[in-house]
Amino acid sequence: MIKRRWNSTFKSSKPSRLKTRTHLRPVRKTLPESEARIKQDLIKLTSLIVRMRDKACVLCGSTRELQNGHFWHRDLPPTEFCLVNCNALCARCNNRHEYRPERYTEWMREKLGEIEFDRLDRRAHGETKLSYIELWDLRETYKLLFKELNAIREVA
Numbered sequence: 001m002i003k004r005r006w007n008s009t010f011k012s013s014k015p016s017r018l019k020t021r022t023h024l025r026p027v028r029k030t031l032p033e034s035e036a037r038i039k040q041d042l043i044k045l046t047s048l049i050v051r052m053r054d055k056a057c058v059l060c061g062s063t064r065e066l067q068n069g070h071f072w073h074r075d076l077p078p079t080e081f082c083l084v085n086c087n088a089l090c091a092r093c094n095n096r097h098e099y100r101p102e103r104y105t106e107w108m109r110e111k112l113g114e115i116e117f118d119r120l121d122r123r124a125h126g127e128t129k130l131s132y133i134e135l136w137d138l139r140e141t142y143k144l145l146f147k148e149l150n151a152i153r154e155v156a
């Protein structure tokens with residue numbers, strides 16, 4: 001009410017409008033980033049890193065339609081962004097893993113060895129949940145890793 005009256009009285013007063021806008025900016029910056037947003041970034045970064053690292057489907061060697069193939073399902077939070085649990089798979093092999101996990105399982109057992117394979121199993125089905133700060137830190141680490149992988153790719 002007061003504002004409307006004030007505006008109508010000083011219609012040509014541009015400085016007040018500018019003042020309002022610049023006042024909003026720092027306030028927006030201080031709002032905390034949601035955990036969901038950080039996880040979205042981590043999903044993208046993990047997939048990029050895994051595909052850049054492996055370059056081809058680890059099961060059949062195809063370089064087409066590469067995806068981030070979670071060995072233990074992506075719904076299990078402790079290994080959702082784990083670079084040991086994630087390997088590049090083509091869309092076909094990744095899809096097949098959903099209903100015929102034998103091949104990827106065999107590959108993982110061979111790659112990791114029994115001790116590491118069991119450790120990953122326990123980790124995937126454990127209760128460990130990354131805190132907000134840990135998710136934030138992991139994103140920073142993955143940003144750096146992504147940059148390094150990019151730099152290596154440019155040199156090669």
Ligand SMILES: [Zn+2]
Pocket residue numbers: 057058059060061062089090091092093094
């Ligand atoms: Zn494949």
